[in-house]
Amino acid sequence: MVFSSPLFLFGFLPTFLAVYAAIPTRALNTTALIASVFFYAWGEPIFVLFAVASAALDLVVVRLMVASHRVGVRRLLLGVGVAANLGLLAYVKYANFAYANVDPVVGAWLGVHLPHMRTIALPIGISFIVFEKITYVVDVHRGVSRPALSVQDYLLYVFLFPKLLAGPIIKYHDIAPQLIDRPRRLDDVGAGLTRFAIGLAKKVLLADPMGELADMVFAPGEAIGFRLAWLGAIAYALQIFFDFSGYSDMAIGLARMMGFRLMENFVRPYLAIGFGDFWRRWHISLSTWIRDYLYIPLGGDRVSTPRLYLNLWICFLASGLWHGAAWTFVLWGAYHGLFLTLDRLFLKRLLTGLPRVAGIGFTFLAVTIGWVVFRAPDAGVALTYLAAMIDPLGYSHRVVLVSRDLYLVMAIGLAMCFLPALDGFERLHEQLRGAPQWQTISMAFAAGLLAVSIAKATTVAFHPFLYFRF
Amino acid sequence: MVASVRAVPTRSAQPLVRRLLLTVMLAAIALPLPLTLMVQGSPARVRQALASPLLHDNAEPLRRPRLRPITWWRGQFQRDFEAWFGGVIEPHGWIVRLTNQVYYTVFAKSYMKDRQIIVARDRYLYDLEYLDAYCWSANHDSGGASASLVAKLSDLQHGLVHRDRLLLFLLTPSKAVTMPEFLPVGLCGRPPTPDRERERFVAALRRAGVATIDGPELVQAMKAHDPLPPFPRGGTHWSVLAGARVGARLVEAIARLSGRDVGELVIDPPRWGAPPTPVVTLISHEC
Numbered sequence: 001m002v003f004s005s006p007l008f009l010f011g012f013l014p015t016f017l018a019v020y021a022a023i024p025t026r027a028l029n030t031t032a033l034i035a036s037v038f039f040y041a042w043g044e045p046i047f048v049l050f051a052v053a054s055a056a057l058d059l060v061v062v063r064l065m066v067a068s069h070r071v072g073v074r075r076l077l078l079g080v081g082v083a084a085n086l087g088l089l090a091y092v093k094y095a096n097f098a099y100a101n102v103d104p105v106v107g108a109w110l111g112v113h114l115p116h117m118r119t120i121a122l123p124i125g126i127s128f129i130v131f132e133k134i135t136y137v138v139d140v141h142r143g144v145s146r147p148a149l150s151v152q153d154y155l156l157y158v159f160l161f162p163k164l165l166a167g168p169i170i171k172y173h174d175i176a177p178q179l180i181d182r183p184r185r186l187d188d189v190g191a192g193l194t195r196f197a198i199g200l201a202k203k204v205l206l207a208d209p210m211g212e213l214a215d216m217v218f219a220p221g222e223a224i225g226f227r228l229a230w231l232g233a234i235a236y237a238l239q240i241f242f243d244f245s246g247y248s249d250m251a252i253g254l255a256r257m258m259g260f261r262l263m264e265n266f267v268r269p270y271l272a273i274g275f276g277d278f279w280r281r282w283h284i285s286l287s288t289w290i291r292d293y294l295y296i297p298l299g300g301d302r303v304s305t306p307r308l309y310l311n312l313w314i315c316f317l318a319s320g321l322w323h324g325a326a327w328t329f330v331l332w333g334a335y336h337g338l339f340l341t342l343d344r345l346f347l348k349r350l351l352t353g354l355p356r357v358a359g360i361g362f363t364f365l366a367v368t369i370g371w372v373v374f375r376a377p378d379a380g381v382a383l384t385y386l387a388a389m390i391d392p393l394g395y396s397h398r399v400v401l402v403s404r405d406l407y408l409v410m411a412i413g414l415a416m417c418f419l420p421a422l423d424g425f426e427r428l429h430e431q432l433r434g435a436p437q438w439q440t441i442s443m444a445f446a447a448g449l450l451a452v453s454i455a456k457a458t459t460v461a462f463h464p465f466l467y468f469r470f
Numbered sequence: 471m472v473a474s475v476r477a478v479p480t481r482s483a484q485p486l487v488r489r490l491l492l493t494v495m496l497a498a499i500a501l502p503l504p505l506t507l508m509v510q511g512s513p514a515r516v517r518q519a520l521a522s523p524l525l526h527d528n529a530e531p532l533r534r535p536r537l538r539p540i541t542w543w544r545g546q547f548q549r550d551f552e553a554w555f556g557g558v559i560e561p562h563g564w565i566v567r568l569t570n571q572v573y574y575t576v577f578a579k580s581y582m583k584d585r586q587i588i589v590a591r592d593r594y595l596y597d598l599e600y601l602d603a604y605c606w607s608a609n610h611d612s613g614g615a616s617a618s619l620v621a622k623l624s625d626l627q628h629g630l631v632h633r634d635r636l637l638l639f640l641l642t643p644s645k646a647v648t649m650p651e652f653l654p655v656g657l658c659g660r661p662p663t664p665d666r667e668r669e670r671f672v673a674a675l676r677r678a679g680v681a682t683i684d685g686p687e688l689v690q691a692m693k694a695h696d697p698l699p700p701f702p703r704g705g706t707h708w709s710v711l712a713g714a715r716v717g718a719r720l721v722e723a724i725a726r727l728s729g730r731d732v733g734e735l736v737i738d739p740p741r742w743g744a745p746p747t748p749v750v751t752l753i754s755h756e757c
């Protein structure tokens with residue numbers, strides 16, 4: 001069930017909110033858990049059983065870990081918990097990819113082929129679910145988290161529907177106090193619904209039209225020319241940002257309506273100067289997860305310089321693979337790893353020494369080039385596309401009809417991304433936020449956006465969120 | 471001296487206004503379900519008055535799926551239910567009409583299921599996919615692909631003859647090919663040459679012994695004589711008359727090739743005074 005679908009907007013959400021508002025406080029978690037499991041089972045009727053079983057294994061492993069005082073046993077249990085989660089992810093997400101790459105090699109060397117492997121359907125949100133479950137096991141082992149007080153609390157942490165399918169990836173110890181006690185205020189419902197409306201508008205009014213344009217340009221066919229290549233790449237850069245940050249806004253807003261506070265996932269990422277800065281602003285819950293559960297265990301900054309660069313590459317190759325089982329994602333991860341290394345070597349100093357607009361512009365263009373690799377179906381297409389982007393004299397017969405609303409949406413999207421870079425924007429924003437009418441005006445604006453977004457979502461065919469597939 | 475009245479709510483009024491806005495937003499998502507249940511559960515006459523207008527569509531109307539364990543486990547029930555729910559939720563009909571009207575008026579485009587409609591000169595409508603195909607002919611020589619297709623059809627023809635079956639190949643026209651005069655000048659870069667391509671293709675088919683009906687040629691002939699265009703301004707498919715005329719040729723050809731009496735498609739002389747299809751028919755397409 002997609003947040004922008006009529007069934008969610010007019011069926012699931014109002015029904016849930018009505019029940020949630022009517023029940024006594026002691027039944028809040030039970031209600032939220034039932035609704036969340038139903039929400040997931042609606043899209044993944046079989047995998048929900050595996051997810052529940054896997055969560056049960058986490059609980060058993062953690063209980064045994066807490067009960068044991070022997071370091072070796074605790075480490076063994078940690079290994080079992082992490083391996084079980086990674087094994088689940090590896091099977092459903094990477095088994096087909098591994099088979100497709102290994103089978104031809106085995107066939108070429110040994111002249112035999114591996115037994116046929118059926119295609120495994122990727123359960124939506126699996127990467128997010130598994131990463132959250134791993135944080136629980138690791139954090140309890142580290143002593144950062146206390147074990148869940150009840151099975152219900154842990155299952156609600158895993159299945160909480162606002163963040164279930166595409167994050168933000170939350171840590172158990174961040175949400176545990178809220179599972180025990182959280183406010184139920186009308187102000188939170190208002191603030192949450194306002195945030196949800198803004199996210200819905202980002203998705204259906206900005207991301208989806210940019211997706212139309214990107215789909216037309218990236219569609220298989222004849223090679224494209226310079227102008228079209230950049231148009232498509234920028235459209236995709238806007239699509240993926242508004243799609244994913246729109247989902248995050250909706251998730252944060254829905255959770256707020258339930259009294260939960262989730263972490264922010266995006267902070268104006270296209271204003272970043274350098275790739276390190278970009279990853280502090282883009283999908284923050286994933287980058288902090290990789291930092292805390294991969295980069296630091298690999299040695300963090302306290303290793304030799306060559307090892308540090310290697311670790312950065314490992315982290316971003318893993319980040320690439322986390323996004324999908326395809327070589328384009330590995331290439332995209334390597335590309336970001338390369339720029340992060342260059343950042344540490346000289347690029348960050350160079351970019352911060354330039355006028356701000358140049359630093360932002362360079363980073364945006366470099367990130368956009370990375371998105372081409374990310375979006376392309378294979379490396380060959382990506383290379384052809386990138387070749388078109390660097391050849392201003394290149395000629396193509398390809399004709400793509402771009403309707404004028406798409407240019408308008410692109411202009412609005414770019415303005416939303418880059419206007420905050422202007423001198424005085426922050427000051428003006430702060431002044432407006434301090435005005436007594438600000439909250440009311442923003443709510444009225446959100447109400448208007450909600451109406452327009454509902455109209456668009458009801459009219460135009462289904463567009464799933466991009467990050468559901470990761 | 472001019473007295474001024476503050477329209478902005480005072481500080482003390484802010485919470486009240488926010489409550490009001492919250493109520494409006496909650497109503498926007500909460501009211502459609504009870505309204506739909508009320509409409510669905512009402513007697514036919516009441517339902518007709520309450521329900522939003524029916525949308526024009528050439529697809530079968532969706533039915534509410536039945537929940538069975540197997541359809542649930544396969545996810546089929548969920549997919550069908552979402553599609554059905556999206557089609558019956560009130561006021562779906564009004565929303566689709568309004569949204570499509572806005573897109574049509576402001577942005578010269580419309581959504582129709584997963585396709586896009588472009589509004590061209592004189593507000594003639596074209597399906598984007600057909601425009602892409604039309605422009606493709608401007609820059610490509612499809613000779614190789616055509617030869618390959620002719621060879622395949624010829625093989626198929628021979629295979630079917632051995633099984634005592636007939637093959638009749640019908641080319642249907644697209645609006646872009648039939649009525650390119652309403653397309654923006656220079657749309658495809660170079661002038662497309664769909665007629666030359668088609669004529670070569672049809673000649674090759676006939677040389678290979680494949681019985682062929684050249685629909686675009688027939689429709690071009692109608693266009694030259696009929697007072698109304700074979701493709702209506704407010705639609706992307708050919709008119710019923712154009713389709714029927716080509717259909718009549720198809721029936722004739724089947725009768726001639728098979729030597730059997732397969733009946734006759736009789737078309738009454740058209741009455742040209744009928745008003746053209748209103749544009750609203752297009753913008754109320756189900757999406």
